Amino acid sequence: MSQLSQEFTDKLFAAYEANAKYRAVENAVTHNGLLKSLETRQSAIDNDYVFSIDLTKDEVSNQKASGRCWMFAALNTFRHKLISDFKLENFELSQAHTFFWDKYEKSNWFLEQIIATADEETSSRKVKFLLDTPQQDGGQWDMVVALFEKYGVVPKSVYPESISSSASRELNQYLNKLLRQDAQILRDEIAKGADANAVQAKKEELLQDIFNFLAVNLGLPPRQFDFAYRDKDNNYQTEKSITPQAFFDKYVGLKLSDYVSVINAPTADKPYGKSYTVELLGNVVGSPAVRYINLDMERFKELAIAQMQAGETVWFGSDVGQSSDRQTGIMATNTYDFETALDINFTQDKAGRLDYSESLMTHAMVLTGVDLDENGKAIKWKVENSWGDKVGQKGYFVASDAWMDEYTYQIVVRKEFLTAEELAAYEAEPQVLAPWDPMGALAK
Secondary structure: OOOOOHHHHHHHHHHHHOOHHHHHHHHHHHHHOHHHHHEOHHHHHHOOOOOOEEOOOOOOOEOOEOOOHHHHHHHHHHHHHHHHHHOOOOOOEOHHHHHHHHHHHHHHHHHHHHHHOOOOOOOOHHHHHHHHOOOOOOEOHHHHHHHHHHHOOOEOOOOOOOHHHHEOHHHHHHHHHHHHHHHHHHHHHHHOOOOHHHHHHHHHHHHHHHHHHHHHHHOOOOOOEEEEEEOOOOOEEEEEEEOHHHHHHHHHOOOHHHEEEEEOOOOOOOOOOOEEEEOOOOOOOOOOOOOEEEOOHHHHHHHHHHHHHOOOOEEEEEOOOOOEEOOOOEEOOOOEOHHHHHOOOOOOOHHHHHHOOOOOOOEEEEEEEEEEOOOOOEEEEEEEOOEOOOOOEOOEEEEEHHHHHHHEEEEEEEHHHOOHHHHHHHHOOOEEEOOOOHHHOOEO
């Protein structure tokens, strides 16, 4: 190994001090912060909030201090449909309801994985992966589908937010503490020779404590409820003793199996036109495994545009923190100019960023519009976020087309927009990716 010598460090000092530009940039950055000092005017000029396709101006929701964006994005796509179909105003479905059942199911999922890996040492990479984060707030599209199909949805008025759903850190801390303890209990039982029935009985006993913990923190979910509303024409409507599952069927009315997840992962290990799944990724035991088809970015964007042209918004996952300004809501590759100010040029391509852990899907939002040129190609995209109305333009963001190319990884579209060849590839036996593959990242 080569250590850093004083002579080498002196050379770095001299090179910095000889460049007057660095002193000027130093003054700006130390007083105003790095990104504010490097933010460009051009990104705001290029990315205004005018779109040739603009599907909604509904008020945005707010996930607050929780990692529930994947739920919010999915429920927002349903919400727009309900608002349109039933002439509602400012309507939201309960994100806390989905959150409760996700925590419940993830706890069972984790304990089942612990049982399945009981013959491995706790130091094995797979068991350590499980124990590092028994459960968390984040998720993916197929995981939220599993929850909707099993537990339905309810209006937010029926199951409102709690402190623990809006700020989930304490809930996660102690739920994970409980789950790690339960993992030890189950592994100890198996090590002592308990048969499968005895292990399942113990697991069910442990799940009662988990259920109680979740109900105390989030509230006991309704098994049936009454729902009343006035539409925009002031007509009164009421629904008595409806279940969450029946509410989904009647008011959302979507067949979720008609949708597929499309990813763009241009890495050498994931050829385009193939289907993929991820080991240990899921939440509801017994539901279909997470599945994607990997397509090139041009086709990826064509599918998103086709769905919006048909009048339907698009759930999507991206690395939201890359080259973006939360306050203005601008996500563009020219948001910050490191090259002019610091002679630093970030040259990693999308595949390199995935392979070297620089980027992955971190956040799910909704595409609600796009600005197309005369050839039908995207210039910029309208994005509905779930961070409240104090950021962006009343909570809506704008993404340049170049930013979409570089930092968007997943969309969900109707099967009808895929070619027969693409659909066959999606339905083929998927390649199984390792649990720690970047495509297994959970949106938060």
